[in-house]
Amino acid sequence: MVSIQALREHRNALAKQASDMYAAKGDAAWTSAESEKFFALGKHAEALNDEIDMLDKLHNMTAADRFADGKFEPNASDIERWKLKNVPDEQRASRTLLSKFMREGMRAMTPDELGSIRAAMSTTTGSEGGFTVQTDIAAELVKALKAYGGVRQVARQLTTSQGNPMSFPTMDATSEVGEWVAENGTAAALDPSFGTIAVNVFKSSSRSVGIPIELLQDSTLDMVSIINEVLMTRIGRTMNIGFTTGSGTGQPRGVVTGASSGKVGTTGQTLTVTYDDLVDLQESIDYAYQQTGTCVFMMHQQTRKVVRKLKDSQNRPIWVDSWDAGATQGVAGQLLGQNVIINNDMAQPGANAKSILYGDFSKYLIRDVMDITLFRFEDSPYIIKGQYGFLAWARAGANLLDANAVKFYAHSAT
Secondary structure (H helix, E strand, O other), X not given: OOOHHHHHHHHHHHHHHHHHHHHHHOOOOOOHHHHHHHHHXXXXXXXXXXXXXXXXXXXXXXXXXXXXXXXXXXXXHHHHHHHHOOOOXXXXXXXXXXXXXXXXXXXXXXXXXXXXXXXXXXXXXXXXXXXXXXXXXXXXXXXXXXXXXXXXXXXXXXEEOOOOOOEEEEEOOOOOOOOOOOOOOOOOOOOOOEEEEEOOOEEEEOOOEEEEHHHHHOOOOOHHHHHHHHHHHHHHHHHHHHHHHOEOOOOOEOHHHHOEEEEEOOOOOOOOOOHHHHHHHHHOOOHHHHOOOOEEEEEOHHHHHHHOOOXXXXXXXXXXXXXXXOOOOOEEEEEOOEEEEEOOOOOOOOOOOEEEEEEEXXXXXXXXXXXXXXXXXXXXXXXXXXXXXXXXXXXXXXXXXXXXXXXXXXXXXX
């Protein structure tokens, strides 16, 4: 069998060949044969990526089976020592306490341990104890949310300790200019146009998840990481939907909701976008924003599929694949010289769909509240299944502080 390293080297060679081919053409027109060869190289490289990913997964599964079969049985105390080896002293106590809460519940905690957390008992079921996650762990969870969806990758982020209402100043100075004044003349007044935009927070739920009692009793497993991953994945995906298309009522105001129109496709373009449309969208953003170097495109993966097939008037593909030769897989490509962020919570091509965004996403502010609460359920709906239930609440808000900083492309209605 070919090794993973050999596959990576082959993949990187194909990527370099495609990149060299694109660079060598410069402004020259592409023939149909050259264009087909370029796309074939990209597809072959992607196929190798898929094969590499599958081999990695198979290796991980094999390792997990060996562990489960008893061929590798480290002492539980050694595992805990290894997990906490590089954790600062001030964080160990909070991690230990959270692990004990997950495995045994509040009734197993001492008065001193209970005094270090804030308990919130349900008004209907006494077994529903709430644990307010400590600051250091909450900070890790907030940081981990960046992996979900795409918006957090490019938005500005702010973390506050409380969820009180907050407003942020806004100013659009792109049209403000000074003046020439005659000698001994008087300068005219022009006050900046200041405003405020609220970035209030809203509560999101992971929905409850049942964890088998046997799994919780297995001392060799890092239950803090396992349960956090499940709950944060759900919250992360929920938040990204809000950050993308949220209405602003009972949920964050999404970046698509706050963006202004940059280009609307002509009649008949319910599923398509043209090269000229993308140029018009890009140029709808004032150059003052583009000079910052932070402008990017954002779209659904299926929209990217449409865009990757576009060619300019010289039959050259306008999408350029970008590869990191030293990594295990390619990184996102570029469109009209700008990076592309994939966000599968954006609309796919369709009538009236706002399928592409472009602009300076640092003007989109995400506000997280550090106060994350975890609940553990021991009541009958879970016990009869041999499980304990867990649910997390997290609060966040977001808003686009400058509607001119990000604009959308919308498909035609018919």
